[in-house]
Amino acid sequence: MLSMHSHGKSQNRRAAAPFPTPNPSPGGSPRRPAPRNWPVSRGGGDGVMPPGGGGCRHGSAAQDHPPATVLRDEEDPLLVLARLASQEKKQKQHEYEYEQEQEQPAVSIPEGPLAEILARVPYRSLCRFKCVSKPWLALCSSRDICKRSPQTLSGFFYYDSDALLSFCNLNGRGPPLVDPSLPFLRERYKLIFVKGFCAGLLLCTCWESCSMGGESHYVVCNPATKEWTVLPPIVIPAEEVSHRLHPIPYLGFDATIPTCFAVFAPLRKGQSDSGIVAIYSSQTGQWTYVQSKWSARTHIDHVRKRHVLLDGTMHLTTRQKSIVTVDMEGKVWREIKMPDRLPSNVDIVSIGKSQGRLYAWQIDNRHDRQLYIWVLEDYGTGKWILKHTVNVLELFRRPGSISVFSVYPDCNVGVLNDREKIGKPCRNGYDTYDMFAVHPDCNVIFLTDKKKMTISYNLDNHKVEIICTESIHGLPYIPCFAELPVNWSLRVGAASSTQNGTPPL
Known part of the structure; x- marks a missing residue:
């Protein structure tokens, strides 16, 4: 408890009487004791006396002793004195404890x-x-x-209408959790373009000049810890130099096993894949080049670039409505068919990961705007089950306000309410919608109308939240504070170039 001291001008005040009595009346004549059943007045007039005497002749602006106690006929003065002494002792004890707390040094990191x-x-x-x-x-x-704190989806990296990298908090409030300008890279690079994201790490293409015509580097960075490393250039095999191969990189990283990350880069020849895949491992610090075991008719969908790292295996969507997979060592190759009887043969099928399972979804933008979501039930046999269907038009027509409170504390997702109406958006037959992400830890999905609204939808309780009043097609961001490979620091800023290498695209 803080001690209280008088700030009056008088420095030589008399000590408080051992048996406090009510202040005298303004006229100077002593006041009669009040009858036993009447309220006792402690100051001049009819009001109750404020602390310190109420400003009368014997009062003070602040009190430095316990409030005055009116003696009753049956009260023993010795008991009153003992009670005052006890109060003063407690006050001094509180003052001592407070001073001890203030003098304690900063708390050290406990081990317990x-x-x-x-x-x-x-x-x-x-x-x-x-x-x-x-x-x-x-x-x-x-x-x-x-680094041990459990992380969940915190927001999305996306490019705004001015082609600038931005970040949207999942709860729609407050400053960005991370600086989307990536200032720790700006010390060296003038131009930065984010190519992909996986479990807390970003894969960027960076130029030291303001022009994209010069030499570029692949950079893998962690926005949460500001660590980054430059990958060596991809060297085109001598027998393929004349074919003008272009790498299309995909980042793979599992935060639960943070000892390494991998980059998968199928080499593209014109509008088709060459069948060669370059795989970078942070453990070796080198690229290896392997021949794909996928079907020769397989063409990866490099436009949408949908990819998922699940159980150490990279999953990529194809233009043939299938998913091709390869492990981080380039030894196990597989192709998984998309769910049967897709509602549309034209609309894109996307994939994601949630709660350790592979998801696939499609919106029938050509007909009724119905969203279909499947879960891979049996990974061995490739069996899919239909998990959920919903009409996207109905989700975007629900009035409400931007997130006001959170009802999903583990997911940082709120609900709509009717306090601040924003009205029903006007739709027509040419509108298209996109589901661009699924929450990694719960049954929540994220959609955009590609114009002016981005929402989340809870599959369990059918709640809708407006994330922001603009269209974003973002990269989900999950902070990662885990210890990264030790050899990162050996290669930070140490990009090498070779004449036989091709600059990343």
């Missing part, structure tokens, strides 16, 4: 139960704890705690 508890707190809540005090800021900023 507190650290174990904080390591299990979601990252967003951990950030809130940093605002409690400076010791809590130091504690919750510990890398050992942050």
